[in-house]
Amino acid sequence: MWEVRKIQNQDIIMRKVGKWFIIIGIAGxxxxxxxxWSRWNIISLSKKLHSIILNENSYVFKANFIEGIIGTVSIFSLLAAPFFIKWDRSSAINIASLIAIIFIDVSAFITAVARGEIFGFYIIVIFLSACFYMKIIIIEVLQRIYHWIRIETKTNQYDVEKIMLILTIMTFIFVMGCLV
Known part of the structure; x- marks a missing residue:
């Protein structure tokens, strides 16, 4: 019995280690x-912002700021939506963590733009937040989607209509991404 429990614990540990290797790899x-992308764009963005501030063309800055707010809220909404579908204690923790990580990312981005350079702390923040985003996407969201499309029967079949809805949404996002 001790051997069976030991093997089960090893399997659980190896699955968790495997998930973290996937998370760290994709996040990296x-x-x-x-x-x-930041190296190519932050320096030019910093120069544009300095010229806007010097020339007092604040209407351009306001438009860019509003676009940034919309982008940040959209990303938060996409990542947080699955947690509202099935609310539990971990959902509240994940949403609070998501808000904190997005705030740290935005702060690091603004600091990099203000400095006009990419620095070590910025790179570390981007990597750690990417790990967190991948954890949410890979582990949390995909597990919830899997349980959502599964039909509770003896054979654990899948709802074809739900799968088609997911594929349609993914295709739409891919096509819109290619058009931009």
Whole structure:
């Protein structure tokens, strides 16, 4: 009996380690891509903001600021929506963590723009927040979607209409991303 419990514990540990390897791997690649995007865009954005401040063309800054707010709220909404579907204690913790991480990301981005350079703390913040986002997306959201599309029968079949809805939404997001 001790051997069976030991093997079960090892399996649980290996599954969790495997999930974290996936999370860290995807988050690392995405954070490197975002940092490279930042290298190309933050310096030019910083120069534009300094020229706007010097020339007092605040209407351009206001429009960009509003776009940033809309983008941040949209990302938060997409990541937080699954937690509102099935509310439990972990949902409240995840939403509070999500708000904190988005606030830290926005603060780091604003600091990088104000400084006009990419610095070490910015890179670390981007990587850690990407790990958190991947944890939410991979573990939490995909598990909730899986339980949502599954039909409770002896064979655990899947609802084809729900799968088609998810594929349609993913296709729409992909096409809109390609058009932008």
């Amino acid at each position: 690649v995405l954070s490197i891509l975002f940092v490279e």
